Amino acid sequence: MSTQEYSWKKMTARWSWLFLLIIRVLTWVVAVPVFGATLEGGVAQVDITPPPGLPMYGYLDRLRKHQVAISTLDPLYARVLVLQGGLKRAALVTLDLGRTFNQSWLDRLHNTAKQTSQIDELIVTASHTHSGPNVLDVYPDNRSPAWETAALDKVVEAIHRAALHLEPVRLGSASGGANICYNRRHIDLDNSVTMLWSNANKIPTTPVDPTVTVIRIDRQDGTPLAILVNYACHPIVFGADNRQYSADYVSTMIATVTNALPAKPICLFVQGADGDINPYYATTPLNQGAVEKRDWTGRELGTEVVRIARAIETRASAALLDFADDEVVFPLRWHPKEFHDDLLHVHGPLVFQDHAEPIDAFPSPNKLALHVTMLLISRQIGIVGMPGGPFVEFQINLRARCPVEVCLMMGYTNGFFDYFPTILAASQGGYGAGDSNTYVAVGAGERMLDHALIRMYETLGELRAVPELENQPQRKR
Amino acid sequence: VAAALLGEGSTAMLFLRLVVALPLGVLLTCAPIEAQSLEAGVARVDITPPTGLVLQGYPGVGRLATGVRDPLLARILVVRSGATRVALVDLDLIAVLEPGYLTQLYEAVKDDVPNLLVTAIHTHSGPALIPGLSPPPRDWEATAVAKISRAIHEAIIHSVSVRLGVGYGVAHLGHNRLRKNRDGGVTWFEKNWTGVSTAPVDPTVAVLRIDDLSGNPIAVLVNYACHPVIFGPDSQLYSADFPGAMTEVVERALGDKPLCLFLQGAAGDINPIYAVTPLAQGAVELSHRTGTQLGLIAARVAEQIQTTADSATSLQFVEDNLKFRSRWDATQWRAADPNNAAMIAAKTQSVYELPVTTMLINKQIAFLGMPGEPFVDFQLQWRARCPVRDCFFLGYANGYYGYFPTIDAARWGGYGAAHPSTWIEVGAGEEMLERALIRVYEMLERIKPVPEDLR
Numbered sequence: 001m002s003t004q005e006y007s008w009k010k011m012t013a014r015w016s017w018l019f020l021l022i023i024r025v026l027t028w029v030v031a032v033p034v035f036g037a038t039l040e041g042g043v044a045q046v047d048i049t050p051p052p053g054l055p056m057y058g059y060l061d062r063l064r065k066h067q068v069a070i071s072t073l074d075p076l077y078a079r080v081l082v083l084q085g086g087l088k089r090a091a092l093v094t095l096d097l098g099r100t101f102n103q104s105w106l107d108r109l110h111n112t113a114k115q116t117s118q119i120d121e122l123i124v125t126a127s128h129t130h131s132g133p134n135v136l137d138v139y140p141d142n143r144s145p146a147w148e149t150a151a152l153d154k155v156v157e158a159i160h161r162a163a164l165h166l167e168p169v170r171l172g173s174a175s176g177g178a179n180i181c182y183n184r185r186h187i188d189l190d191n192s193v194t195m196l197w198s199n200a201n202k203i204p205t206t207p208v209d210p211t212v213t214v215i216r217i218d219r220q221d222g223t224p225l226a227i228l229v230n231y232a233c234h235p236i237v238f239g240a241d242n243r244q245y246s247a248d249y250v251s252t253m254i255a256t257v258t259n260a261l262p263a264k265p266i267c268l269f270v271q272g273a274d275g276d277i278n279p280y281y282a283t284t285p286l287n288q289g290a291v292e293k294r295d296w297t298g299r300e301l302g303t304e305v306v307r308i309a310r311a312i313e314t315r316a317s318a319a320l321l322d323f324a325d326d327e328v329v330f331p332l333r334w335h336p337k338e339f340h341d342d343l344l345h346v347h348g349p350l351v352f353q354d355h356a357e358p359i360d361a362f363p364s365p366n367k368l369a370l371h372v373t374m375l376l377i378s379r380q381i382g383i384v385g386m387p388g389g390p391f392v393e394f395q396i397n398l399r400a401r402c403p404v405e406v407c408l409m410m411g412y413t414n415g416f417f418d419y420f421p422t423i424l425a426a427s428q429g430g431y432g433a434g435d436s437n438t439y440v441a442v443g444a445g446e447r448m449l450d451h452a453l454i455r456m457y458e459t460l461g462e463l464r465a466v467p468e469l470e471n472q473p474q475r476k477r
Numbered sequence: 478v479a480a481a482l483l484g485e486g487s488t489a490m491l492f493l494r495l496v497v498a499l500p501l502g503v504l505l506t507c508a509p510i511e512a513q514s515l516e517a518g519v520a521r522v523d524i525t526p527p528t529g530l531v532l533q534g535y536p537g538v539g540r541l542a543t544g545v546r547d548p549l550l551a552r553i554l555v556v557r558s559g560a561t562r563v564a565l566v567d568l569d570l571i572a573v574l575e576p577g578y579l580t581q582l583y584e585a586v587k588d589d590v591p592n593l594l595v596t597a598i599h600t601h602s603g604p605a606l607i608p609g610l611s612p613p614p615r616d617w618e619a620t621a622v623a624k625i626s627r628a629i630h631e632a633i634i635h636s637v638s639v640r641l642g643v644g645y646g647v648a649h650l651g652h653n654r655l656r657k658n659r660d661g662g663v664t665w666f667e668k669n670w671t672g673v674s675t676a677p678v679d680p681t682v683a684v685l686r687i688d689d690l691s692g693n694p695i696a697v698l699v700n701y702a703c704h705p706v707i708f709g710p711d712s713q714l715y716s717a718d719f720p721g722a723m724t725e726v727v728e729r730a731l732g733d734k735p736l737c738l739f740l741q742g743a744a745g746d747i748n749p750i751y752a753v754t755p756l757a758q759g760a761v762e763l764s765h766r767t768g769t770q771l772g773l774i775a776a777r778v779a780e781q782i783q784t785t786a787d788s789a790t791s792l793q794f795v796e797d798n799l800k801f802r803s804r805w806d807a808t809q810w811r812a813a814d815p816n817n818a819a820m821i822a823a824k825t826q827s828v829y830e831l832p833v834t835t836m837l838i839n840k841q842i843a844f845l846g847m848p849g850e851p852f853v854d855f856q857l858q859w860r861a862r863c864p865v866r867d868c869f870f871l872g873y874a875n876g877y878y879g880y881f882p883t884i885d886a887a888r889w890g891g892y893g894a895a896h897p898s899t900w901i902e903v904g905a906g907e908e909m910l911e912r913a914l915i916r917v918y919e920m921l922e923r924i925k926p927v928p929e930d931l932r
Contacts, residue, residue: 191923334928342931401885423914427864427923436928442918443911450904454884457903462888465806466813467897 039317039378040084041169041217042162043226043266046154048095049075049245050133050147057098058130059240060347060354069133073244073291074251076132078155079268081217081226082119082162083377085321090121090375091159094268096247097126099416100387102137105144105152106414112156117163121323123373123385126412127271129235131246137357137416169225170218171378172314173406177210178304180249180297181233183392184278185430193430198282208277209392211399212304213408215381217265218314224265227257229305230408232272232392237294239283249279252298253305260306267305273386273395273409275419275432317378324374324455325414328448329367330441336364343436355418355437368440371414372448374455380405384452385413389432390420390445401453403460420445515790515839516557517687518636519696519736520628524568524621525549525715526604531611533571534601535710535753542604546714546761547721549603551625552738554687554696555590555632556838558792563592563836564629567738569717570597572606572877573848578618579875585626589633592794594834594846597873598741600705602716607877608823637689640786643842643867644778646682648771650719651703653678653853654748655891663891668752678747679853681860682774683869685842687735688784694735697727699775700869702742702853707764709753719749722768723775730776737775742870743847743856745880745893793837793920796875797912798830802902824879824900831901832875833909835916842867845913846874847906850893851881855910862914864921881906 052069056062076096083090091113100106106124113119139145183205186194196205215228235248247254250269257267281293332339340359343351352360358368373385382404386394388411395409417440419432426433426442457463525548532540549569556563564586573579573595583593597606605611606618653675656666666675685698705718717724720739727737751763807825811818834846843865847855849872856870879900880893887894887903918924925932 334926339928339931342927346931403888423911423918424862427918427921429925429929434925434928435930439928442915442924443908446911447908450884450907454903457884457888463903464890464895466809467805467899468890468895469814469897 037319038168039171039319040166041225042082042164042166043080044158044162045077045079045266046158047075048078048151048154054133054145054147055353056243057132057134058236060351062240063134063350063353067243069245070243071245073131073246076245076247078151078158079266080155080158080162081228081268082117082159082166083321084166085319085378088120088321088323089118089163090123090321090323091117091119091162092268093122093124093155093159094270095124095126096129096250097132097135098128098130099135099412100124100126100414101135101148103415105148109152109155113159116156117160119159119163121325121375123375124414125270125385125410127235127247127250127269128274128389128412129246129248129250131238131242131244131248133245134353136353168220170220170314171317171380172216172218172312173381174214174308174312175406176212176304176308178212178231178301179210180300181208181277181279183208183276184282185276185425185428185433187428191428193428193433195431198278198284199280202280207393207396209272209396212301212308213406214305214308214312215406216309216312216314222314223263224261224309227261227265227267227305227309228270229253229257229267230270230272231301232274232395232409233277233279234274234282236282237279237284237297238290239285241286242290249294249298249301252295253302256299256302257305257309261309270408271411273390273392273411275389275391275411275421276425277392317380320376320378322376322459324459326372326451326455327369328372328451329369330444330447332366332368333439333441336366339436339439340364356439358417359439368417370417370440370444370448372451373410373414374452376404376456376459379460382407382456383410384408384449385410386420386445386448387413387415388417388420391422391425393422394420394445394449398449398453403456403462420448422446513559513790514638515641515787515792516636517639517695518555518632518634520553520632520635521736522551522624522628523548524551524624526614526617530604530614530617532602532713533605533607533609533611534706540710540713542715543713544715546602546716549715549717551621551628552736553625553628553632554698554736554738555629555636556792557636558790561592561792561794562590563594563792563794564590564632565738566593566595566625566629567740568595568597569600569721570603570606571599571601572597572873573875574606574618574621575613576876578622581622582626585622586629590629593875594836594844594871595875596740596846596871598705598717598720598739599744599873600716600718600720602708602712602714602718637695639687639689639695640784641839641842642686642782642784644684644686644782646684646774646778647680648682648701648774649680650767650771651678651747651749653746654752655746655886655889655894657889663889663894665892667748668754669748669750672750677854677857679742679856682771682778683867684775684778684782685867685869686779686782686784690786692784694731694779697731697735697737697775697779698740698869699723699727699737699771700740700742701771702744702856702870703747703749704744704752706752707749707754707767708760709755711756712760716764719764719768719771722765723772726769726772727776727779730772731779740869741872743851743853743872745850745852745872745882746886747853787839790839795835795916797833797916799833799909799912801829801831801905802827803829803900804902805900820897824897829878829901831878831905831909833912834875835913837865837917837920840921841865842869843917844869844871845910846871847881847909848874848876849878849881849901851906852883852886852893854883854886855881855906859910864917864923881909883907
């Protein structure tokens with residue numbers, strides 16, 4: 001090593017701290033929230049497709065046969081929308097996955113995003129594709145797979161990127177309808193349930209919510225920055241014979257939307273209350289045209305989204321963000337220990353990698369704390385998140401009681417506790433309603449919806465903290 | 478003989494034994510076990526307090542009872558099926574007795590009747606039982622408990638096998654007293670003499686007739702949602718208001734044979750058309766008229782009911798204690814109303830335990846009891862969502878915790894919806910209703926204790 005080289009390295013080492021400080025300050029200056037009077041938005045997306053060789057989510061048979069992913073049909077993304085309203089900043093992260101990552105992952109993401117991007121509130125939601133990697137709360141060796149850690153870093157970076165590029169935005173919303181799905185629970189005359197696992201003949205079923213809700217977020221010049229699509233339908237055109245990673249029909253839908261709209265906005269799919277809703281061509285075998293059926297389903301939805309999005313006239317929106325993320329505690333629906341032991345006995349140990357994972361603990365929990373999420377954007381758009389698969393009636397109910405311009409129901413949000421049937425559906429039984437795929441107390445869905453709506457009404461000032469004291473009729477003393 | 482002919486131990490003999498034995502076995506197995514019948518007994522007792530007590534329901538220090546317009550009764554129906562026995566105690570009072578006296582009553586009868594469903598008709602012409610400025614008449618409460626427990630035992634003694642029937646009528650005697658305005662506000666709509674349409678209202682008169690096995694009526698239960706507030710603050714006589722007249726009409730129409738019980742429904746926002754009528758403007762006549770109209774409708778329904786005895790009877794009863802928070806922020810409320818610290822403290826406790834009662838008779842007739850004043854929407858929802866055909870809704874049951882508005886009504890505000898008269902958290906009514914619904918499904922074994930794939 002020459003003396004000159006040595007001096008240069010010495011000098012670099014001496015001043016590197018200053019260099020790093022300058023970079024840090026510059027980053028901080030750029031990323032620090034600028035509190036304007038208009039709503040601001042920023043978007044980003046990142047490929048989080050894991051390497052092949054992982055077990056896949058969604059079908060117990062595939063797990064039992066130890067069939068792992070062999071390649072990628074279409075990449076899996078995390079898409080990020082960061083919103084800044086007044087002093088509050090929130091990040092919505094949509095994942096092309098079967099469910100969200102575990103609580104530890106969510107906490108780490110929230111903490112890091114808070115530090116690096118000043119994110120106050122975080123909503124992470126999954127599309128529920130059954131062609132993604134399997135995600136568990138606890139892994140057999142107690143160590144998260146490397147790809148999950150890598151995904152965490154990527155999402156942190158995407159949030160940071162979106163936060164760095166915040167700009168004033170305009171909001172608009174509208175709804176349409178898409179006829180691509182059906183209710184997979186056929187209620188017989190004797191009130192029993194027959195599961196209708198696919199419905200290529202498009203036999204009418206009920207209840208179904210064909211509503212496609214689109215939120216358009218424009219830059220100030222009117223070009224679309226982001227398109228939020230809310231629709232309730234299981235992404236399961238691909239069945240258990242598929243061993244390629246895919247976002248299912250959601251990927252086709254998103255491609256259709258981004259290619260059709262100017263400036264190629266980022267399209268975020270927000271899965272609705274799809275607990276009992278399948279696509280018509282559900283679990284189509286690959287050799288019977290699954291890819292074409294996936295594309296048909298996604299194109300139908302995407303085309304409708306494009307039609308709706310084009311018709312939306314965005315407007316300047318108030319810089320207001322309101323948020324609630326409450327833990328609501330519910331008892332277990334079944335006897336905890338018996339349920340755990342019966343699951344093991346009937347389905348074998350792999351069952352907990354398919355469903356009911358929160359029960360696989362010692363001692364078996366008799367209560368579960370579920371995150372119920374509420375986000376109000378500009379007092380114009382209300383979003384309710386539930387940590388699992390709510391049945392579609394909850395979405396219809398939310399829309400009927402929505403106190404703002406538009407309300408979206410998000411399933412698979414900020415946690416995962418399998419299915420939430422309505423009380424009526426629980427009494428009828430069937431998959432996700434009366435079997436081991438649902439284990440939170442009957443009535444939990446109704447309670448969570450009421451809870452989120454009450455939070456929304458409180459936020460809007462419609463529920464007071466103090467009783468009305470004036471003009472009360474002079475009664476009951 | 479057969480053994481001698483066929484040979485003991487031969488195949489033919491074995492076959493013959495089987496042929497003979499099998500029907501005998503079946504016969505023994507199917508031998509009629511005496512069918513478990515439903516039994517019921519009734520009793521009534523006068524619990525009218527002495528004069529001089531404060532009448533509750535309207536303001537005015539010194540609204541003391543000076544006499545009795547019509548006696549205040551406790552009406553008791555005891556029902557039994559197998560090992561389960563329930564006493565339904567219907568009181569001509571503004572609310573049920575204080576918790577300590579309900580416990581006394583329970584203790585006095587629990588060996589014979591472990592399940593109590595105590596409910597009040599909510600008359601505003603009775604003694605003060607809702608915690609407030611007026612001290613409750615505790616000596617009288619103790620006396621009432623003793624009388625009621627004796628009456629319960631009397632009803633047990635007189636119990637007979639019964640058959641049941643349910644029918645429905647319609648009576649437009651009440652209106653919704655919270656009128657929603659286009660500006661988002663609510664107007665207090667106390668009386669409605671001109672019969673303006675309001676909503677929501679439930680005009681349903683649900684009638685349960687209980688006969689002995691010969692067809693003689695023993696009891697007629699009339700379930701209707703309407704505040705008994707025709708008598709206003711100028712009345713100083715004890716009265717059951719219009720339900721008193723109603724029960725008389727029904728009993729008379731059925732030959733004075735049955736005991737008629739008025740079961741107040743979800744009357745939290747429902748007033749009678751002739752609410753709070755001054756005595757000088759005919760309150761006595763209008764109360765009588767309202768009670769008579771309802772009574773005639775209920776009697777007509779009751780007369781047409783064909784009671785039947787079920788071959789398989791059953792009686793199921795559950796009381797759940799649900800925990801709720803206070804709706805109000807104590808600090809802010811004290812700041813806004815510094816002169817009512819004691820009342821505010823009572824209504825801003827960290828947790829309240831509310832008893833929710835569910836009863837199912839013969840897997841066909843469901844009862845839901847809420848401990849306060851539910852808004853009428855809950856009654857409509859109960860009937861729409863309840864999985865059996867006949868569903869009765871009882872307000873003021875087994876306790877009193879103020880008004881239970883729906884979430885939507887709480888947003889609108891107004892009396893009972895956002896006033897100090899409601900203090901349990903928003904959404905409590907919905908949760909209580911749904912708990913009872915789940916209980917009925919469980920009683921019907923339609924919500925099962927084990928997942929279907931693990932049975």
